[in-house]
Each structure stands twice: as C-alpha cells, then as structure tokens.
Amino acid sequence: MTRSAPYQPLLLRILHSCSGILAITAIITGFLVYNTFDKRFGKIPIPKINPIQDIHGTAGLFFLLLLPALVIYSFHIGQRRLLQADSLQQLSQFNRPIWWVSLQRLANTLMLIASVLAVVSGRMMKEEWLPLGELNHIWYSFHLIAWLLMVFCLAIHLLMSAKVGGVPLLLSIISWKFRPEDSPKNWFSSLRSWWVNFPSNVKGEVGQVIANNLVLGIVEVFVLVGIVAAFLLPLFFAGGE
Ligand code: HEM
Ligand code: HEM
Numbered sequence: 001m002t003r004s005a006p007y008q009p010l011l012l013r014i015l016h017s018c019s020g021i022l023a024i025t026a027i028i029t030g031f032l033v034y035n036t037f038d039k040r041f042g043k044i045p046i047p048k049i050n051p052i053q054d055i056h057g058t059a060g061l062f063f064l065l066l067l068p069a070l071v072i073y074s075f076h077i078g079q080r081r082l083l084q085a086d087s088l089q090q091l092s093q094f095n096r097p098i099w100w101v102s103l104q105r106l107a108n109t110l111m112l113i114a115s116v117l118a119v120v121s122g123r124m125m126k127e128e129w130l131p132l133g134e135l136n137h138i139w140y141s142f143h144l145i146a147w148l149l150m151v152f153c154l155a156i157h158l159l160m161s162a163k164v165g166g167v168p169l170l171l172s173i174i175s176w177k178f179r180p181e182d183s184p185k186n187w188f189s190s191l192r193s194w195w196v197n198f199p200s201n202v203k204g205e206v207g208q209v210i211a212n213n214l215v216l217g218i219v220e221v222f223v224l225v226g227i228v229a230a231f232l233l234p235l236f237f238a239g240g241e
Contacts, residue, residue: 027147118146
C-alpha cells in the first residue's frame with residue numbers, strides 16, 4: 001500500500017519554522033550564557049562570549065513575540081494535532097499505533113507548555129544577575145528548569161514525530177512546496193469570512209471545547225494567561241526576585 005506524502009498547511013510551516021529556529025537558538029545561546037557565567041553543573045571548554053546575554057535576550061524576545069501566533073494556530077486550526085479528549089485513555093493501549101499518535105500529540109502540547117514556562121521565567125530575569133555572580137535568584141532557577149524541560153520536550157517531540165510519520169513527516173514541516181488552494185492569496189478571504197461570523201464562531205468553539213476537549217481548553221487558557229503574564233509581569237516587578 002502506498003501512502004501519500006504528509007502535507008503541512010503553509011501557515012503552520014511558516015510559523016513553526018520561525019518559532020523552531022528561534023527556540024533552538026534560545027536553547028543554544030541560553031546554554032552559552034550558563035557556560036559563561038554559571039558552570040555549576042558542568043561546562044564545556046569554549047571561549048567566553050561576552051555579548052551572549054544580549055544575543056540570547058534578542059532570540060528569546062523574538063520567540064516570545066511569535067509564540068501567540070503559533071499558539072492560536074495550534075489550538076484552533078491545528079487542534080487535531082494536540083491532546084485529544086480520548087488521548088489520555090488511549091495512552092493505556094501500550095505500543096499500539098494509537099498509543100504513539102497520542103504520545104506525539106501530548107509531546108506537541110508539551111512543547112507549548114514548556115515554551116510558556118521558558119518565556120515567563122526569562123522575562124523575569126535581570127541582565128545584571130549572572131555577571132555579578134548572583135546565581136540564587138528564584139527566577140533564574142525556574143529559567144534553568146525551563147531550559148531542561150524545553151530540551152527534554154523537543155527530544156520527545158522529534159522522536160515521536162519520527163516514530164509516527166518517519167522522515168517524510170519531518171521533511172514535510174520544512175518543505176517549501178504548497179498546494180494552490182493553500183496559497184497566501186486565499187488567507188485574507190478565509191480570515192474575512194471567519195470574521196463576519198465572529199461571535200457565532202467563538203460561541204460555537206467555546207461550546208465545542210467544553211463538550212469535547214475540556215483538558216485542551218484548560219491547557220489553552222494556561223498557555224494564553226502565561227503569554228500575557230510574560231508580556232506584563234516585568235512591568236510590575238521591575239526589581240526581580
Ligand atoms: C541554560 C539556559 C538559559 C539561560 C542560562 C538563560 C539566561 C537568560 C538571561 C540571563 C536572560 C536575561 C537577558 C536579558 O534580559 O537581556 C534571559 C532572558 C530570556 N530568555 Fe533565557 N536562558 C536560558 C534558556 C532559555 C530558553 C530555552 C528560552 C526560550 C525558548 C529562553 C527565553 C528567554 C526570554 C524570552 C528572555 C527575555 C528576553 C527579554 O525580555 O528581552 N531562555 N535568559
Ligand atoms: C527541529 C525542530 C522541530 C521539528 C523537526 C519539528 C517537527 C514537527 C512536525 C513534523 C510536526 C507535525 C506533526 C504532524 O503533522 O502530526 C510538528 C508539529 C508541531 N510542533 Fe514541531 N518540530 C520542531 C520544533 C518545534 C518547537 C521548538 C516547537 C515549540 C515551540 C514546536 C511545536 C509544535 C507544535 C505546537 C506542533 C503542532 C501544530 C499543530 O497543532 O498543528 N515544534 N513539529
């Protein structure tokens with residue numbers, strides 16, 4: 001039996017590629033910040049890079065700016081690929097194909113949760129702390145844990161995508177080819193028709209979430225509140241902890 005090649009919507013590919021590159025840059029430059037100023041849990045012998053905090057802060061900030069778009073896409077247009085109402089129950093069907101698919105959807109969802117923890121704790125960090133040797137701030141501990149979580153979740157995300165769809169699925173998220181009906185020319189008209197029915201669309205969606213997938217609804221609220229907090233909290237707690 002031949003399987004047709006997996007296809008990813010163009011909008012997802014654009015959002016996902018930009019966020020993915022920024023997240024990986026933040027993970028690497030974050031490690032280099034640690035390797036320059038902290039080194040408590042081990043180090044790799046490479047030269048110190050003094051402006052590394054600025055480079056990392058910039059990558060992190062751009063990642064945060066893009067995150068709301070990826071999140072809104074994933075929870076609405078791409079909802080099918082996140083945690084489903086029956087995913088947790090399917091996780092008991094060990095080693096069956098559906099078990100791997102559920103695990104992959106769980107991994108996709110965890111990527112968004114880990115991202116929120118990283119951006120909130122990152123926003124609460126102060127540039128002055130690490131060069132002064134102040135390594136015991138609570139937000140710094142959270143930020144280090146968030147790094148571990150990002151690395152762990154990314155590994156599971158990649159492994160599960162590879163397990164479920166193999167190399168063709170991994171390549172499909174970075175391919176440049178798109179179908180004519182998926183052209184950016186059509187985005188505006190679909191956005192307009194969605195907007196025309198805005199109130200009933202939202203009511204319908206909220207109803208559907210409550211009826212079908214309450215867990216995902218709760219995760220979405222958590223993620224959205226987290227992103228708003230990442231933008232606003234630093235304005236209220238300028239001193240940091
Ligand atoms: C070992 C890992 C990491 C270390 C040591 C680290 C360190 C830091 C430091 C020192 C800052 C403050 C820099 C500044 O304000 O200019 C910061 C900010 C930030 N970090 Fe990290 N980070 C790490 C991993 C990550 C990861 C994995 C992400 C996200 C994917 C991330 C996202 C951010 C964000 C969003 C900011 C705020 C930037 C801003 O408001 O300008 N960090 N990080
Ligand atoms: C090397 C990096 C990455 C690769 C190769 C990759 C691969 C993939 C693939 C193949 C899919 C599609 C799954 C499917 O069609 O069933 C996917 C979906 C997804 N990825 Fe990634 N990923 C990467 C990094 C990331 C990062 C850093 C994040 C989070 C910031 C992320 C978040 C997501 C989310 C939320 C989805 C589901 C989207 C939806 O709901 O439609 N990925 N990824």
